Amino acid sequence: MLLIVGSVVVVLSVIGGFLLSHGNLLTLWQPYEILIIGGAAFGAFLTANPGKVVKAAGRGMRDLLRGERYARQDYVDLLSLMYDVLVKMRKEGMMSLEEHVDNPRQSALFNAYPRLAGDTPLIEFITDCLRLMVGGNMNPHELEHLLDVELETHEHEAQLPAHALAKLADSLPGFGIVAAVLGIVTTMASIGGDTAEIGRHVAGALVGTFLGILLSYGFVGPISAAIEHRAQEDGKAYACVKIALLSALRGYNPQVSIEFARKTLSSKARPSFQDLEAHLKGQR
Structure with a gap:
C-alpha cells in the first residue's frame, strides 16, 4: 500500500507543481524519449543480470504490492511450531523427529500450521537444521557456524534483486542524457526551419533528461530500497529458527529457547510474552 501511496505522491507533486507553474502537460508526452530510456535501461538490465535475478526482481516488485510476507x-x-518441535525433541529424543524431517508434507507436526507448511523455503530450512541435529551429532558451535554461513547465503541471494534495481536506478539519468543528446541531434538537423518546430525538439530533449532523473530517484531507486527492507525483515524468520534450535542444543528448556527466539524479531512483528504464553497454554 505504501508503495502505491508513495508513487502517487511523487506523480502528483511533480505534475502538480509543473501545472501550477503554467506548464503544458502535453509537452511532457514524448513517447520516443520514453522508448529510448525505457528500452535501453531494460536491455542493460537484462545484459547485466542472470535470469534468476531478473525473475526475482519481478517477484520482488509483485510482493511489495501484496504487503508483508x-x-x-x-x-x-x-514460535509455536518451534516450541512443539523442541518439546518433542526433549521428551522423545532426537530420533523422534526423523520421520517429520524426512517427509514434512505428511508431518502432523508441520501441518498443524497450514500457512507455514506452505512456505517451502522456510520449512526446508527448518528440516535441514533438524537433519543436522538428528544425524550429525553436532555441538552448538559447529551448528552455529554452519547456520551463519547458510543465513549469509540466503541474505545475499535475497538482496540481489534490490542491488540489481539500485544499479538500474543509477543508470537511468545516463539514459536520460542519451535521449536528450539524440533530441539535440534532431534539433540541430532542424536549424533553419520553423522556430516552433525547433522549440518542440528542444523541449523533447529536455524531457528526456527529466524522465531519466524522475524514474531513477522517484520510482526505481525507492522500489529497490523497499525490496531490500523487505528482504531484511523476511530474514528474521530464519534467524528466529536458528536461535531456537541453538538454544535447545545448548541445554535450555523449550520455553526459554522460544523466548530467546522471540527476542530476535522486530518490535513491530514480535508477539508479546503474554500473548505467546497464552497461545501456547491454549494449545496445551
Missing part, C-alpha cells in the same frame, strides 16, 4: 500471527505460529 510474515505478519504477527505468522510469527506466533512459527
